[in-house]
Amino acid sequence: MQKKKSSIGWRNENKHPSLSEVFSSVSVPKQKGIWKKLFAFTGPGLLIAVGYMDPGNWATDIAGGSQFGYMLLSVIFISNFFAIILQHLALKLGIVCERDLAQACRDHYPPLISFILWILCEISIAACDLAEIIGSVLALKLLFGIPITWGVLITAIDILIILFFQYKGFRYIESVVAALIFTILVCFSFEIISSKPEIVPILKGIIPNPEIIKNPHSFYISIGILGATVMPHNLYLHSSIIQTRDYPRTTEGKKMAIKYATIDSTLSLSLAFFINAAILIISAATFHKAGYTEVADIMYAHKLLNPILGSSLSGVFFALALLASGQNSTLTGTLAGQIVMEGFINIKFKPWIRRLITRLIAIVPAIIVSIVYGEKGTTKLLIISQIILSIQLSFAIVPLVNFTGNSEKMGPFVNGPILKISAWVITIIIILLNIFLLYNTFLGRR
Incomplete structure (x- = not known):
């Protein structure tokens, strides 16, 4: 027999904290020092930013730069603005309602709807993991000449690395992610300087x-x-992951947490914007300028970088950034998988079992395609993974915007009129654009 909706607007009371092993594990100073508090909340935004610079972004950014020069920089900027708004809503939901989005869906929707949302989300995480595998595999081939099939198997080892840092503490995971992001940043800074882009066309x-x-x-x-x-x-x-912070679970405490978490998220996503824009700028300044307007393949892009820029280090930095990107995304994908499974169906697996299941789902098609079709097949698989993510996106955004715009659930933290309208406009735009993308993809039109 189902419980009646509680006074805070949910079908069931939430009795299990999200990521219980690290819940409220990162201390937040009680004194009023702004910088100390900001440092305490720095971390979750970096983990989120990783998803906005994963290997799945590379192909579209490279294709956009090679075909149209700097023109599509505005699209990256607008996409990043959408991301900032949506991630603000996500962190606000977690702080105010003390539920992650998966738990919120379970406590709001009927069991059947919740189960369907869980299945769709699991498929999207497997697709994301597939993109991360392909990125890491291509990077291993570029750096060390490791065959694609062997590279796929090697990526399974990262399970042990992830588990090691997960047991050490959440701050260790955030530190590893920050180090990998710094690696990507250094690599692309070198590439931009080498490619000598034109400032006015960029603006x-x-x-x-x-x-x-x-x-x-x-x-x-x-x-x-x-x-x-x-x-x-x-x-x-x-x-x-925003709930890993040990802030006071009071109205004032939540208000403070939203403030600093939003700063962390916005700054981190601004960094992601720079890296995505850098990929497109490098592609425009090298391939488009040299007349290579059909570059959309990561391997082909790497092959062209050295002769165009006249530096053997260009290809090395490109491949190193790709490897860091793939491994970074693997870390966050593992956490997301754990959150989704525990949140939607309230089942807990040991982290290594959860990671093994997700990785096997992604590894099997990657191995088959790499054996049968080679490098070209893995590139196509990367595109397919992005299509799957596009399908799932609407099923995550609509509940999020709905929950954070519900005064019964959010109380005094409910989205204001401007934010509410903006969130729904962004949602509708994303849904329509993804429908258009899927329609054209399945009909073979471009």
Whole structure:
């Protein structure tokens, strides 16, 4: 027999904290020092930013830069703005309602709907894991010449690395992620300096150009950039990991937590914007400028970098950034998988079992495709994984926007009129664009 909805607007009372082993494990100073509090809340935003710079973003950014120069920078900027708004809603849900998005869905929707949402989310996480495997595998081949099939098997070892840091404490995971992001940042800073891009065209590219919509090819790639940028599992992840902070669970404490968590999220996503923009800028300054306007393959892009830039280090830094990106995304994907399974169906597996299940689901198709089709097949698999993520995205955004706009659930923290309208406009835009992307993909039109 189901319980009646509680006074805070949920079907059931939430008795289990999200990621219980690290819940409220990171201390927040009680004194009023702004910088100390900001440092205490720094970390979750970096884990979220990882999802916005994973290997799935690379192909669309490279294709956009090689075909249209700097024109699609505005699309990356708009996508990043959407991400900032949605991640703010996710962290607010976790702080105010003390539920992650998966738990919120379970405590709001009937069991059947909740089960369907869980299945869709698991599929999207497996698809995301697939993109991360492919990115890491391609990087291993580029750096060490390891065959694709062997590279797929090697990526299974990262289970042990992840478990080691997970047992050490949540701050260790955040530190590893920060170090890998720094690696990516250094690599792309080198690439940008080497490619010598033009400043004025870059500034013009940030301003939306009507040609983006008029040209079917640029519009198609723009939708791909949007779909690869806003990651559905990040919404579940952020609403959970923000609860690792030991802030007072009072109205004032939650208000403080939202403030600093939003600063952390916004700054981290700004960093993700720089890295995504850097990939497109490098592609525009090298491939587009040299007349290579059909570069959309990561391996092909790497092959062209050295001769165009005249530096053997260019390819090395490119591959190193790709490897760091893939491994970083693996860390956050593991956490998201744990959160989703525990939140939706309240079943807890040991972390290594959970990781093994997710990785096997992704490894099997990667091995089959790599053996049968080789490098070209893995690139196509990367595109398919992004399509799956696009399908799942709407099923994560709609509940999030609905919950945070519900005064019964959020109380004094409910979205204000401007934020509520903005969130629904973003949701509708994303849904329509993804429907258009799927329609064109399955009909073979571009």
